[in-house]
């Protein structure tokens with residue numbers, strides 16, 4: 001295996017909220033971001049479709065020489081990761097790794113809760129897959145997990161409406177539905193790449209004292225820890241501070257919208273998978 005950048009995959013712009021945190025923790029590493037904007041959103045698609053789309057992107061990043069690929073997308077992590085790890089990767093590139101965002105989050109969520117009641121907000125795909133229920137149960141069986149699908153949040157963010165009054169209705173609706181399941185929830189996980197953009201609205205509509213977890217801030221130190229424990233992978237990760245951004249749709253649009261997710265302007269390149 002030759003050295004290459006760490007691949008970061010998402011269905012669109014959203015994974016930039018995760019990459020933004022990863023770059024803070026690993027500023028010297030090279031990253032190759034791939035957003036499948038042409039086919040986003042994944043959140044309400046079938047298992048089969050999400051798996052096929054994600055596998056195509058993973059193959060693309062493997063061909064670009066990535067020794068490690070992070071599925072920054074919760075929906076892809078929930079619906080495609082396991083099959084790719086177990087069925088595809090051994091035949092495609094057995095010495096490389098593909099990791100997701102659900103397991104590292106499930107590993108730490110219990111540390112934040114006093115009441116043992118945690119809330120998970122995600123796309124319909126993530127919620128219906130029950131991946132968080134399963135993974136959190138493995139790590140912290142004593143926790144009670146309450147899930148809420150928020151299908152309107154991604155479209156609101158994608159259309160730049162996250163700060164608008166129009167978003168208030170749906171932010172309140174899904175939070176009300178979550179908290180009606182348990183009033184004891186004291187830890188709220190934003191289990192979707194887009195939700196950090198709604199954090200201001202969320203914070204003002206939940207009871208005081210609730211911890212809201214931004215997933216990028218969990219995934220970034222977990223990746224650093226993984227690289228420290230796995231020299232067989234980290235030795236093959238380039239460290240020239242290079243960032244490249246690829247999109248399967250129009251670059252102009254990507255460049256314009258990406259700043260809200262990444263916090264700084266970027267220039268993307270078009271790729272056809």
Ligand code: DGL
Nearest residue numbers: 011041042043074075193
């Ligand atoms: N990236 C997706 C996630 O984290 C949200 C956008 C989509 O539905 O594709 O679940």
